[in-house]
Amino acid sequence: MKRIKKMGNRGSKGKTRGVDTMTAGGHKQFMRIGFDIDSDDDDSVDSTCLFDHKDSTCCNVAILSGRHFNKMKDILMAIQKDFGDTKKSAIALKNFGHEETGSLTIPGYRIAMMKPRMMFSRMRNLSFERWRAATLQSADAFIFSVCVEGSAENYLNCPTDGHTSGWEQNRYEFGQYIRSSQLVENPKKPLLLLVHTNDDGVDLKRLTNLLGLNRLGIRPFNAVLHSMDEKHGVDAGVLKEALSWLAKTAASKDEDETTAAETNSFPGEEESVCTSMTNASSLALGSNNFGHYMLDYEPSLLGGNPTLQRFEPVKKGTHCPFARAAKLWGGKLPDELTPRLASRVDEIQEAATLNAGPLAEFAARSSNDEALDGFCMEIPGASWQDVEGLGEQVRKLLTALADLDPSPGENAMKSMGPIDSPQWRFRFAGEDFFLTTFSPRYGKDSSRHSFGVRKGFLLFQPLVSFGRHGLLMDTPASATNWSNPTSMRDKARVAFKQNGCPYHIPEKLPYPVAEHIVKPEKDDGTSVVRWWEPRNQA
Numbered sequence: 383m384k385r386i387k388k389m390g391n392r393g394s395k396g397k398t399r400g401v402d403t404m405t406a407g408g409h410k411q412f413m414r415i416g417f418d419i420d421s422d423d424d425d426s427v428d429s430t431c432l433f434d435h436k437d438s439t440c441c442n443v444a445i446l447s448g449r450h451f452n453k454m455k456d457i458l459m460a461i462q463k464d465f466g467d468t469k470k471s472a473i474a475l476k477n478f479g480h481e482e483t484g485s486l487t488i489p490g491y492r493i494a495m496m497k498p499r500m501m502f503s504r505m506r507n508l509s510f511e512r513w514r515a516a517t518l519q520s521a522d523a524f525i526f527s528v529c530v531e532g533s534a535e536n537y538l539n540c541p542t543d544g545h546t547s548g549w550e551q552n553r554y555e556f557g558q559y560i561r562s563s564q565l566v567e568n569p570k571k572p573l574l575l576l577v578h579t580n581d582d583g584v585d586l587k588r589l590t591n592l593l594g595l596n597r598l599g600i601r602p603f604n605a606v607l608h609s610m611d612e613k614h615g616v617d618a619g620v621l622k623e624a625l626s627w628l629a630k631t632a633a634s635k636d637e638d639e640t641t642a643a644e645t646n647s648f649p650g651e652e653e654s655v656c657t658s659m660t661n662a663s664s665l666a667l668g669s670n671n672f673g674h675y676m677l678d679y680e681p682s683l684l685g686g687n688p689t690l691q692r693f694e695p696v697k698k699g700t701h702c703p704f705a706r707a708a709k710l711w712g713g714k715l716p717d718e719l720t721p722r723l724a725s726r727v728d729e730i731q732e733a734a735t736l737n738a739g740p741l742a743e744f745a746a747r748s749s750n751d752e753a754l755d756g757f758c759m760e761i762p763g764a765s766w767q768d769v770e771g772l773g774e775q776v777r778k779l780l781t782a783l784a785d786l787d788p789s790p791g792e793n794a795m796k797s798m799g800p801i802d803s804p805q806w807r808f809r810f811a812g813e814d815f816f817l818t819t820f821s822p823r824y825g826k827d828s829s830r831h832s833f834g835v836r837k838g839f840l841l842f843q844p845l846v847s848f849g850r851h852g853l854l855m856d857t858p859a860s861a862t863n864w865s866n867p868t869s870m871r872d873k874a875r876v877a878f879k880q881n882g883c884p885y886h887i888p889e890k891l892p893y894p895v896a897e898h899i900v901k902p903e904k905d906d907g908t909s910v911v912r913w914w915e916p917r918n919q920a
Contacts, residue, residue: 433492433520440487441629444521445495445576446559448552453529453578454495458486460608461493464622478510491625494521498555518564523572523628526559528552528593530579538592538691549592549691556593572631573598574624575605591686597679597717602631675739675746679714687712692837693758696820699833701877703870704755704851711744713737713759729762730775734782741842742788745813748844755851757842764821764838772821772838773900773913779840780808780817787811801914804892807845815842817899829878829885830901859887 433442447454458473465488474485484495494517530537530548537548559565575595577584586605590596595603604627608620683690689712697705714736716729741757748754764775784795787810791797794808807814818841824830832839852870867873878884886898886907900911 433494433517437492440490440492441625441632442520442522443491443493443525443625443628444517444523445493445525445527446556447495447497447527448529448555454482454484454497457527457578458484458493458495461486461621461625462488464619465489478507478513481507481510483510483513490629495527498558515564518559518562521564521571522632523574524559524565525574525576525624525628526556526593526595527576528578528589530577530581530584532581534579534581534584539695549589553593553688556595560598569599569601572602572604572628574628575603576621576624577605577607578609579607580609585684585686588684588686591680592688592691594688594717596686675743677740677743679740681711681714681740681744683710683712688715689713689758689760689839692760692835693820693839695833695835696831696839699831700829701874701881701883703873703877708755709753710756710758711740711754713757714740715760730778731782733759733762734779734786738783738786738788741783742811744842745811745844748846749813753847753850755843755847759840759842761819761821761838761840765836767821767823767838769821769823769900769903769911770917772819772823773911774917775838776819776840776900776913777916783810784808795914801896802894802912804894806894806896808842810842814845816845816848816895817842819900824901824903827883828901828903828905829883830905831883856891858889858891860889862887 445457447457455473455475462473467488476483476485482497486493486495496514496517539547565571573595575586575590575593577586577589584607586607590605595605604624606620606624608624679687681687681690683694690710691712693710693712697708697710713733716732716736737759744754744757759779761772761775761779764772767775781795784793787793789810789812792809792812794810795801798806798809800806808817809815818830820830820832820835820839820841822832822834822836822838824832857869857871862875863869863872864876864879867876875884875887885901885905888907896914897910900913902909902911
């Protein structure tokens with residue numbers, strides 16, 4: 383029997399906390415249970431919040447920046463300059479170990495700036511945690527500060543080295559802030575998105591959607607662009623005007639939900655694909671099979687759909703001749719800003735429930751001559767899977783979607799005949815789809831390569847789209863004109879082969895299309911991923 387002797391936690395700076403253990407063989411072991419960097423449990427480090435002392439003449443503003451944001455002092459100095467206050471002593475920077483904060487007091491405002499908390503609990507500083515909680519609780523308004531370094535294109539694109547793109551990192555960091563209890567309990571305190579950039583190509587509406595700020599509910603929201611680079615011209619007055627909006631909105635104690643909702647808008651912007659902000663949870667298709675699901679999210683790339691933003695390197699990198707011009711919708715993702723226990727969520731069922739309505743609306747619009755070419759969904763849990771594991775996730779996702787098919791009596795996974803037969807198609811909301819998967823598991827020699835994106839994708843392509851591009855009639859491999867391709871299908875086959883990623887083309891027609899939804903890593907026709915069979919039975 384293992385005997386455990388608990389040792390006292392040594393709270394001195396930089397000391398390891400742990401327990402001594404005695405194994406059955408009598409050997410001592412040391413179990414590490416945490417490591418605090420500069421974490422003083424006493425009051426030796428001042429954690430007094432700037433907002434501790436109430437002042438009705440001041441608006442308390444908390445600026446929330448990203449982890450890699452290194453312009454904290456520059457921001458505070460820019461605010462100071464906008465207000466004509468040149469007292470350098472008004473800016474105070476404080477370090478809680480590895481946690482940096484800043485503060486500024488100017489007429490009418492008290493401003494505190496912070497970065498996100500450390501990811502690992504053992505790296506967090508207790509004094510900073512107290513300061514952070516008190517600051518967020520006492521703030522009257524919030525600013526989320528984002529820095530678009532370099533071009534907007536670099537900030538938006540997924541790096542080819544597999545690292546997280548700028549907007550994804552900021553989205554994650556903002557989720558940390560917005561899920562904190564201090565913000566959840568105060569949903570009417572205004573929020574401003576402050577984007578520091580020297581690129582005039584930054585689209586505020588698109589960035590707002592990517593960061594998930596289009597789902598703030600009744601919280602008043604605004605967004606502004608700002609430049610601090612002398613070479614590009616400092617935006618004088620922008621920060622003063624932004625703070626004025628925050629103070630005025632925070633002071634409106636009687637603001638109702640309607641007024642707050644009107645604040646969350648961008649006047650003068652074109653209407654997005656999302657025609658109605660409604661929490662539609664049920665589907666019903668009538669005789670015209672169109673317009674029965676009102677979208678409650680933005681499905682287009684220009685509107686800032688996160689799924690399509692992540693899929694963009696795949697769309698640009700693939701050798702399919704018409705892929706770049708394809709008109710796609712992106713699937714709906716879970717609300718990352720809502721607190722939840724991920725361990726209690728069935729991610730596959732959640733993805734199906736969120737996307738059954740949008741996919742039905744996509745099918746309806748596609749069949750009504752809206753010229754839509756594909757509906758792209760992220761496959762939960764597919765980023766680290768081998769191709770067999772990818773197939774299992776695809777099976778579960780398609781099964782969950784088919785169970786939600788709004789067409790009476792139809793279920794593609796149960797009522798369309800054997801899935802491995804040439805006659806089977808995935809049908810949803812009365813529309814037949816050809817399905818394609820992409821995954822980081824596939825190498826550069828595969829037509830399903832993900833071009834550095836560490837996500838798995840499932841692309842629903844309606845057969846009517848193949849007809850528009852002259853691809854409806856299939857041809858065997860022997861009929862391909864490899865030397866002088868003229869048809870769109872032959873051009874696609876030649877393009878993939880010339881770029882070192884040929885794919886297997888069946889000689890016998892018709893062939894089971896299910897065998898081509900999840901490809902094997904070596905796509906030479908010698909093996910098939912039977913994704914429709916449960917993995918333990920395959």
